[in-house]
Amino acid sequence: MNQLLSVLDINLSTVTLLLHKARQMKDLVKSKGGLSILKNKVLTSLFYEPSTRTSCSFQAAMLRLGGSVINVDVGNSSMQKGETLEDTIQTVSCYSDIIVMRHPEKNSVTESAKISDKPFINAGDGTGEHPTQALLDLYTIQSEIGQIGKNTNITFVGDLKHSRTVHSLVKLLTYFPDVIITYISPDGLSMPEEIVEFVNLRGLEQRTGVLLEEAIKETDVLYVTRIQKERFATEEEYRKVVGSYCIDTELMKLAKKKMIVMHPLPRLDEIDRAVDNDPRAAYFRQMENGMYMRMAILECMLLL
Ligand code: NCD
Numbered sequence: 001m002n003q004l005l006s007v008l009d010i011n012l013s014t015v016t017l018l019l020h021k022a023r024q025m026k027d028l029v030k031s032k033g034g035l036s037i038l039k040n041k042v043l044t045s046l047f048y049e050p051s052t053r054t055s056c057s058f059q060a061a062m063l064r065l066g067g068s069v070i071n072v073d074v075g076n077s078s079m080q081k082g083e084t085l086e087d088t089i090q091t092v093s094c095y096s097d098i099i100v101m102r103h104p105e106k107n108s109v110t111e112s113a114k115i116s117d118k119p120f121i122n123a124g125d126g127t128g129e130h131p132t133q134a135l136l137d138l139y140t141i142q143s144e145i146g147q148i149g150k151n152t153n154i155t156f157v158g159d160l161k162h163s164r165t166v167h168s169l170v171k172l173l174t175y176f177p178d179v180i181i182t183y184i185s186p187d188g189l190s191m192p193e194e195i196v197e198f199v200n201l202r203g204l205e206q207r208t209g210v211l212l213e214e215a216i217k218e219t220d221v222l223y224v225t226r227i228q229k230e231r232f233a234t235e236e237e238y239r240k241v242v243g244s245y246c247i248d249t250e251l252m253k254l255a256k257k258k259m260i261v262m263h264p265l266p267r268l269d270e271i272d273r274a275v276d277n278d279p280r281a282a283y284f285r286q287m288e289n290g291m292y293m294r295m296a297i298l299e300c301m302l303l304l
Helices: 012-032 052-065 085-095 108-115 131-145 164-175 191-200 212-218 234-243 275-278 284-302
Strands: 042-048 066-072 100-102 120-125 153-157 182-183 203-209 219-224 261-262
Touching: 012 131, 012 284, 042 052, 042 085, 052 100, 052 120, 052 131, 052 203, 052 284, 066 085, 085 100, 085 108, 100 108, 100 284, 108 120, 120 131, 131 164, 131 219, 131 261, 131 284, 153 164, 153 212, 164 191, 182 212, 191 203, 261 284
Parallel strands: 042 066, 042 100, 100 120, 153 182, 153 219, 182 203, 219 261
Antiparallel strands: none
């Protein structure tokens, strides 16, 4: 596993290995805090878009495995003097053993990885993919509801057009052909056609045109996303759709007793704060799982 640019870079046996290793990492952190298997290894974190969870959990993962982190302050880097992205990538590649990159343009991370001779991880490329998030999401689904696939109903709500976490997770779910996927989104923010076709070819059932109030009754995993303001051409277009959905305690009364609500975070107003106290609200546990899954990914990419 030299590169993780799309979830489709990894096969089912690697996915299974990562899920297993993430569980081991969780036990390890709980019992000993960490290990030193990545001593003398250096990770460079190169983020051209804001991030809290992804960047912090990658750093925490590296530190807990005994490695070190270079956090490039993009706003103060030589890019401000006009250096190209290519030259920046070549530079950080000399100093590091692995590079984690986020960028606002789709496919930009894949292009950057071609320049580097070091293992490369896509931490989100515009509306493209976010493979490590999909892996931690899968780990969360598995640890919260058990076996994935036996007619597990997964409902995606929100900005499905722009949400890279949804794009990656849906592709990853095609390894589990019994999953049933439902899409609920405001007008103009539906799942990209090419992803729907891809999932269709892999034989998964996909549903649209269902009301959230109906879909939630059958749902095992409700995956909520933020309306991605930064991806809209104008503020006016964003205003038309913001606030379209809100998961609140009334809606949760319609949901199964055993189901979970997930969100990659940050959340705005699409999940009411009162839902946080519901044991089915899994988004903070999901966020914690990010560190365990990224520890597993770093071990596999740097040592196996
Ligand atoms: C998301 C992202 O940046 O794609 N968050 C994350 O990585 N945990 C989702 C978002 O920004 O809405």
